[in-house]
Amino acid sequence: xxxxxxxxxxxxxxxxxxxx
Numbered sequence: 178x179x180x181x182x183x184x185x186x187x188x189x190x191x192x193x194x195x196x197x
Contacts, residue, residue, distance in 0.1 A: 182190065
């Protein structure tokens, strides 16, 4: 079972959230 997303993706998600 792998995680929902890797640290890299998590960072991208956070960045997107910040941009939003």
